[in-house]
Structures are given as C-alpha cells and as structure tokens.
Amino acid sequence: MLGHHKAALTGAIVFSILGSVMGLAQPMLINQIIESIGQPMGTLLTLLIGLLVLSSVASGLEWFLLTRTAEAAVFATRRELVSHLLRLPIMSYDKHRTGDLVTRVGSDTTLVRTAFTGGLVQAVSSVLTIVGSIALMAIIDVMMLLVVLAVIALTLIAVIFASRLMQKYTKRAQEAVGELGAGMDKSLVAVRTVRASRAEGRVEKELHASADRAYREGVKMAKVGALLNPVSGLALQGSFLIVLGIGGARVATGDISVADLVSFVLYMFMASMPLGTIFSAITTVRQAMGAIDRINAVMDEPLEDATGTDAVKSSAITFDSVSFSYDEKKPVLNDVSFTVAPGTKTALVGPSGGGKSTALALMERFYDPTSGTIYLGDQDMSTLSRESVRSMVGYVEQEAAILAGTVRENLQLANSSATDEQCWEALYQVNLRDRFADAEGLDTTLGDRGVSLSGGQRQRLALARMLLMDSPILVLDEPTSAVDSQNEQLILDAIAAAGEDKTVIIVAHRLSTVTDADQILVIDEHQIQDRGTHEELLESSKLYQELASRQLLA
Numbered sequence: 070m071l072g073h074h075k076a077a078l079t080g081a082i083v084f085s086i087l088g089s090v091m092g093l094a095q096p097m098l099i100n101q102i103i104e105s106i107g108q109p110m111g112t113l114l115t116l117l118i119g120l121l122v123l124s125s126v127a128s129g130l131e132w133f134l135l136t137r138t139a140e141a142a143v144f145a146t147r148r149e150l151v152s153h154l155l156r157l158p159i160m161s162y163d164k165h166r167t168g169d170l171v172t173r174v175g176s177d178t179t180l181v182r183t184a185f186t187g188g189l190v191q192a193v194s195s196v197l198t199i200v201g202s203i204a205l206m207a208i209i210d211v212m213m214l215l216v217v218l219a220v221i222a223l224t225l226i227a228v229i230f231a232s233r234l235m236q237k238y239t240k241r242a243q244e245a246v247g248e249l250g251a252g253m254d255k256s257l258v259a260v261r262t263v264r265a266s267r268a269e270g271r272v273e274k275e276l277h278a279s280a281d282r283a284y285r286e287g288v289k290m291a292k293v294g295a296l297l298n299p300v301s302g303l304a305l306q307g308s309f310l311i312v313l314g315i316g317g318a319r320v321a322t323g324d325i326s327v328a329d330l331v332s333f334v335l336y337m338f339m340a341s342m343p344l345g346t347i348f349s350a351i352t353t354v355r356q357a358m359g360a361i362d363r364i365n366a367v368m369d370e371p372l373e374d375a376t377g378t379d380a381v382k383s384s385a386i387t388f389d390s391v392s393f394s395y396d397e398k399k400p401v402l403n404d405v406s407f408t409v410a411p412g413t414k415t416a417l418v419g420p421s422g423g424g425k426s427t428a429l430a431l432m433e434r435f436y437d438p439t440s441g442t443i444y445l446g447d448q449d450m451s452t453l454s455r456e457s458v459r460s461m462v463g464y465v466e467q468e469a470a471i472l473a474g475t476v477r478e479n480l481q482l483a484n485s486s487a488t489d490e491q492c493w494e495a496l497y498q499v500n501l502r503d504r505f506a507d508a509e510g511l512d513t514t515l516g517d518r519g520v521s522l523s524g525g526q527r528q529r530l531a532l533a534r535m536l537l538m539d540s541p542i543l544v545l546d547e548p549t550s551a552v553d554s555q556n557e558q559l560i561l562d563a564i565a566a567a568g569e570d571k572t573v574i575i576v577a578h579r580l581s582t583v584t585d586a587d588q589i590l591v592i593d594e595h596q597i598q599d600r601g602t603h604e605e606l607l608e609s610s611k612l613y614q615e616l617a618s619r620q621l622l623a
C-alpha cells in the first residue's frame with residue numbers, strides 16, 4: 070500500500086529522527102542551565118531556543134509528509150476498490166447490496182484515513198521520542214525508570230484488550246451503516262412505490278433499526294473508551310506522583326541532583342505525551358482494521374475472468390444442451406438447444422419465470438452454463454473473452470438503465486467515439502429526436518436514473534444506445550413492455566430497420582411484438598416446449614394458443 074511513497078516516507082522518518090533528537094536534547098540543555106545558574110548562560114539559552122524552533126519545524130514537515138502519504142494511500146485504496154467493484158462477476162452483485170458496496174468506498178475508506186492521520190502518523194513520530202526518553206531516563210536513574218515501566222506495561226495490557234473490543238464494535242457498526250446505505254438506496258430508487266404503498270413508516274422503521282444498531286455499537290465503543298481513558302490518565306498521573314515521591318527522597322539523600330530530577334521528570338513528560346497518543350493510536354488503528362476487513366472482503370473476491378480469445382465476427386448463436394442454475398440446486402434452464410441463424414429474428418415467449426431473461430444473460434456471458442455449450446458462430450463462447458462477446462452481442466436489459474448525466478453521455482456509454490450526428494440518427498431511429506430537439510439537445514441532463522423520462526422513453530433511449538454499438542447481434546429483453554401500442558410499433562420499426570442485416574433475439578410478453586419472427590421459442594418449466602413461426606405455433610402449440618387467445622391474437 071505504501072510502496073509507491075518511499076521518498077515521502079524516508080523524508081518523514083528523517084524529519085522524525087531530527088525532531089526527536091532535538092526534542093530529547095532539550096532536557097539535557099535545561100539540566101546544564103540549572104547546573105550553571107550564577108554563571109553566563111547566553112549560548113546555552115540561544116541553543117535551547119534554536120532547538121525548540123527547529124524541532125517544531127521538523128515535526129511540522131514530518132506531519133505533512135506522513136499525512137500526504139496517508140491521503141495518497143487512501144486515494145489508491147479508493148481507486149482500487151472502485152475498479153474492483155466495477156469488475157466483479159455479475160453473480161457477486163446478486164449477492165451484495167448496492168448501498169453496502171457504496172459504503173465500503175465511502176465511509177470505510179474514510180475510517181482508514183483516520184487511522185493513518187490520527188493513528189499511525191502520530192505513532193511513528195512518537196516511538197522515537199519514547200525510546201530516546203526511556204534510554205535517557207535509564208542513564209539518570211534506573212530504579213525510578215523501572216517503576217515507570219511497570220505502570221506503563223499494565224496500562225498497555227488494558228489498552229490492547231480494549232482496542233480488540235473496539236475493532237469488533239467498529240466492524241459491526243460499519244456493517245449496520247452498510248445496511249443503512251443499502252436500505253436507503255433501495256427505498257429511494259423505489260420511492261414512488263414506497264409512497265404509493267404508504268409504506269414510509271415501515272421502511273423508516275427498518276432503516277431506523279439499522280441506524281439504531283450502529284448507535285448501539287457506538288455506545289459500546291463509548292463505554293470501552295470511558296473505561297480506558299481514565300485508566301491511562303490515572304496510570305500517567307500515578308507514575309508522576311511516584312517518581313516525584315521517590316525522586317524527592319533520592320534528592321534528599323543526595324543520590325541524585327535536583328537538575329537530574331528535573332531532567333528525569335521532563336523526559337517522563339516527553340515520553341508520556343506521545344504515549345497517550347500511541348494508546349489512542351492503537352484504538353484508532355484497531356477501529357480502522359474493522360473497516361479494512363470489510364474492504365478486504367470485497368477486494369478478495371475474484372474479478373470477472375477477462376481472459377479468452379477474441380471472437381471472430383459472427384452473427385449466429387447456438388445453444389447446445391444448455392443447462393443453468395443460479396444456486397446449483399434449482400434448474401432455471403434444463404437441456405435447452407436451439408440455433409439462431411444469422412440475420413434472422415428469434416423470439417422467446419412463455420409464462421413469467423420460465424428462464425427467458427436468463428437465456429439472454431447467458432448470451433452476454435453474465436453467467437456461464439452449468440452444462441452444455443453456447444456457440445457464437447462456431448466458437449465456443451466460454452473460450453472467448455467476455456469483452457469480445459459483449460462487443461458482438463448488443464443487449465438492452467428489461468429495466469433499461471439510464472445513467473445520471475447528459476443524453477450524449479448516455480448514448481456514448483456503448484460507443485465513446487459516436488459523433489453527434491450518429492447520436493441524432495440513433496435518436497431518430499427510436500423516435501426520440503423531437504423529445505430532445507427543442508430542449509438542450511444532446512446536452513439535456515437526465516436525472517438520477519432518468520427520472521425525467523417516461524418508461525417508454527427510457528427504453529427507447531437504451532435501444533438507441535445499443536444501436537450506436539452496431540453489434541451484429543441484438544439481444545432485447547422486452548423492449549416494448551413500457552410503451553403504448555403506437556410507440557411499440559415505432560420501436561419495432563426501429564428494430565426492424567436497425568436489425569435488417571442483424572440477428573435479433575427478443576424476449577416478449579406481448580406476442581404482437583413477435584408475430585413476424587422467423588422462429589418463436591415457447592419456454593416454460595425451464596425448457597423449450599414448442600418452436601415454430603407464429604402461424605405454425607397457433608396450429609400446433611397449446612401453450613402458444615393459450616398465450617395468444619389471452620392477448621386476443623387468435
């Protein structure tokens with residue numbers, strides 16, 4: 070994590086050593102000044118002031134270099150997390166909740182920074198001063214030093230024990246914060262549904278429960294802290310009193326001089342200040358370790374495999390005895406075989422939950438079949454890189470996502486080099502040109518998830534985005550589910566125009582969308598029950614007849 074910052078760290082260590090040495094020299098100078106009372110001491114005083122100023126400058130520089138390194142390390146962690154989170158296998162997103170992942174990039178990394186700036190940074194500069202002070206105290210009086218060390222050791226044990234608890238509570242608190250983020254995200258995305266269901270109260274209760282869990286863990290931390298702070302304070306005060314007592318007696322018996330006692334107390338003071346810092350640093354670092362655990366849990370998840378050969382441009386897809394299940398128990402597709410010839414249109418229809426969307430997801434390599442093979446042309450898809458499969462297979466998902474940003478940004482997502490002219494042409498094809506022509510054109514800003522667009526407009530924009538990708542195969546998951554019949558026809562015309570020389574695979578509930586398909590696959594109970602054209606299926610397929618008669622098509 071810190072490998073790239075060797076120069077800054079070396080500089081910080083040099084300043085730290087300089088600062089500590091200059092700091093440690095001060096009580097010795099004071100010792101000399103006390104010893105030379107009554108004699109001229111101009112040089113000694115100038116030296117002392119010089120040391121004070123220089124040690125402050127050194128500690129300022131050290132602080133800056135270490136804090137900057139900490140910021141850089143957190144920056145690198147955030148970048149790595151972002152890159153990692155964008156490249157996990159699709160299965161991982163099914164497992165995690167979005168808001169929780171967002172919390173890991175935000176508040177968990179902030180905790181790590183706190184550990185650096187409030188913990189490690191101070192601890193590093195403190196260690197030298199403590200070690201130096203202890204060495205010099207040993208030179209002055211070993212017996213008094215042993216008393217001090219005994220008290221410190223006892224306190225250290227208490228601190229380590231308490232910091233373990235802190236780590237546990239922080240992890241739990243951050244988990245609750247993650248749940249809160251996930252819950253909030255979920256509720257805000259579905260805010261209309263929540264309102265319409267009059268469920269604000271219930272959702273509020275759930276979110277308050279997560280906040281409450283974080284609060285309770287916070288209170289536990291406060292309790293541990295409340296015990297710990299007086300313990301370390303008491304230990305420090307106690308050792309001062311003991312040293313003053315023993316030291317006073319030793320001065321009275323003439324074992325040590327007053328100047329030595331003053332120096333010893335000053336060194337103790339110098340050691341105790343950073344010791345307090347180290348105690349709190351241990352706690353802060355432990356807290357951060359709770360957050361680091363959560364970051365590592367995501368970073369340890371393997372990325373989506375990006376290897377594989379480049380696909381040769383092809384526009385045929387074949388499923389050969391493909392089976393798939395999400396959980397390795399319940400089959401979603403069972404021994405499914407079909408071929409989509411180049412330049413043809415294939416429709417997948419059938420009752421809800423039959424596995425139609427899943428079949429499309431397999432064509433994008435979001436998931437790989439549990440058994441069987443999918444061919445792109447005559448290439449086994451599992452040997453091809455996902456990147457190249459996705460460049461061949463354009464995909465519009467069921468609830469087409471619109472990203473917050475401009476229309477241009479949304480369109481260029483699939484093809485960053487698309488020109489304005491191409492963007493307008495794509496918008497024209499999906500009958501959206503007029504919608505943006507009189508607004509700010511391609512610069513029109515779309516709200517979070519495109520809230521300013523109607524459901525049908527969103528789907529058409531997503532379709533335009535895919536048209537710009539110009540892939541040989543188009544895969545559409547219910548592209549007309551959110552549009553009226555007039556717009557449905559416009560989209561179908563757009564698909565027909567764009568798909569003239571392309572292969573189109575379309576999932577549709579409305580059979581009117583697919584009556585012209587070259588091949589219709591009726592999927593139910595995880596298998597293809599019937600296949601044929603609209604007319605053939607009306608003759609031969611009971612399931613299709615039922616679907617058609619329900620939609621007044623037969």
Ligand SMILES: Nc1ncnc2c1ncn2[C@@H]1O[C@H](COP(=O)(O)OP(=O)(O)OP(=O)(O)O)[C@@H](O)[C@H]1O
Nearest residue numbers: 163395396401419420421422423424425426427428
């Ligand atoms: N990411 C997922 N993780 C686990 N199970 C899933 C996942 N996606 C879908 N399923 C399950 O797989 C089955 C098939 O779902 P799929 O979405 O493919 O059906 P569908 O035929 O497209 O349905 P619909 O027409 O309602 O969209 C369903 O039982 C569904 O609950």
